[in-house]
Amino acid sequence: MRIILAPMEGLVDAPIRETLTHVGGIDRCVTEFVRVTHGMLPPRVFYNYAPELHNRALTRAGTPVSVQLLGSDPEMMGRHGARAVELGAEQVDINFGCPAKTVNKHKGGCVLMREPELMHAIASAVREAVPAQVPVTAKMRLGYDDRSMGVDCGVALAEAGVAEIVIHARSKVDGYRPPAYWEEIARVREAVSTPVVANGEIWTVEDYWRCREVSGCDDVMIGRGLIARPDLAARIKASQRGEPLPEMPWHDVVALVGDYARALQDRLEDRYVTGRIKQWLNYLRQGYHEAETLWPRARKIREVAPMMACLEQIAGKEEMARLRPEPSPMHVVS
Template identity: 40%
Template sequence: MRVVLGPMEGVLDSLMREMLTEINDYDFCVTEFVRVIDQTLPDHMFYRLCPELKQDSATKSGVPVKVQLLGQEPEWMAENAVRAANLGAYGIDLNFGCPAKTVNKSKGGAALLQQPELIYQVVKACREAVPAHIPVSAKIRLGWENPDDCFEIVDAVSQAKADELTVHARTKMGGYKASEIKWEYIDKIRQKTSVPLIANGEVWSYQDGQDCIKTTGVDSLMVCRGALNIPNLGNMVKHNHEAMSWNEVVELLIKYSEFEVNGDKAKYYPNRVKQWFSYLRQAYPDAADLFREIRVKNDVEAMVEHLKRYRDSLYA
């Protein structure tokens, strides 16, 4: 089986990818989306979201990284796909699944689920523009509101010659509600298309992964939110490892703080760590108490010192 570390806007940045790929056996990662509107973006925009482009489009532990694009203009999406490819991208992924209101209002992400023809045009333009050896993939949800719309959407992606398709098994209106997951639709899709599939949604453990594979018939899985809840989720799903202990998570928090955070990254660090705690609290009860202690701190050094004192108290 394959396990992929998916994208999360504003959370799963390059530092988080570096750390999570160091402790998990992921097959590849996907960046936060590069927003494409009506121009070819400068190189620094790609390097900002995917600094791994400067090291053969892979994390330091050697895990390949795809660049994800989000937009709705076929010509400009293709132009930027070529730009990413020329910078050395391992692959190009096209986002048709983001449910964020700000993105959908500007006709991006999941908004395109209502226009399969436009999805076809975007994928086709990108696939034809990018060199054949670089995979062009897409990520979708089952539809905007009706999951049965997925078949027309998948047909559009298939006809456009995408190399792979990730299916988040909920509609846009289903949000992230566990009750809205419909893995069985991925099985129906699998039976109707030759495009290789990756299943996404509600994989929080080894058993979830096995259940998803059994239901969908797809043995490639993508994890996103769960990878932040339990940092070694990739190895749990792929190799049936035990979840990291809370003490190990605290060590990881400190390690994250010691990654290179020069320049702009340093000012983002406090917010990124606080965001991470919002996920950790769902799996580790002790995270809630520690979060209350550090949430008032906005200085990197003060946060790191507090984490170290907390770590020391665990072993006192």
């Protein structure tokens, strides 16, 4: 069993990867996608998305981090895969799953599932450009307009030589609406010899076991479920050992959010810090009723200091006092 932290654009950044891998249970992370167009990106772009490249592509907890690329030009994708490895990447992932309109409009992400031949060409180009010992993996959905392209696209990627295929169990048109069609993942898994990882609608330990039964996949990628329940990966692993863990207490979750906020202040301007915190708190409403209570006030806060004060008031001043950051020069990443 492996559990991979999903690359959620605009939320699962390096600080949240550090925070969640410290909790435990996560076997690998994937960066937000690096957008590949017509020119070669400078190293600073790779380091911005994956500062772990300075640490042998590992979080401080020792969890491997893959660099994800998104684009439609096979040659440029290959060149950027090679560049990522030169900068320290130990694994390169290709995004064929992003459903965002702006991304799809520019022929990136899930819209490529309309063209399995192009997916094959992109994956082949990256595989050929990257050293043989470095795995090239891919993430896709079940299709763009409907769920009919999963098998064809999975076969195209397998024949291109990818080492692993993550499948989000919906089409682009399905968006993120329940249910997840895990049974369709099973169809792809049966059609390829390449390892397949299931993704979509895993919010609880029970969801993991149902997904495993329906999809046939032992390995899963989890995004929103791990944001809503930061200890979910650790609890799934414990359930496999027959040693169930109690849920992480709310005050410990608030401490994680505080640690995350502190780390963000070294990377972003305050207005972006509060935005990221609110995104996390919004997802925590799925896992903790206390977050539902906190949300009406927190969503209106624009500055970091009042946000931290709000968290302290909810969790208790004694518990949160250590989270107040010491004044320090802000380092802003553009």
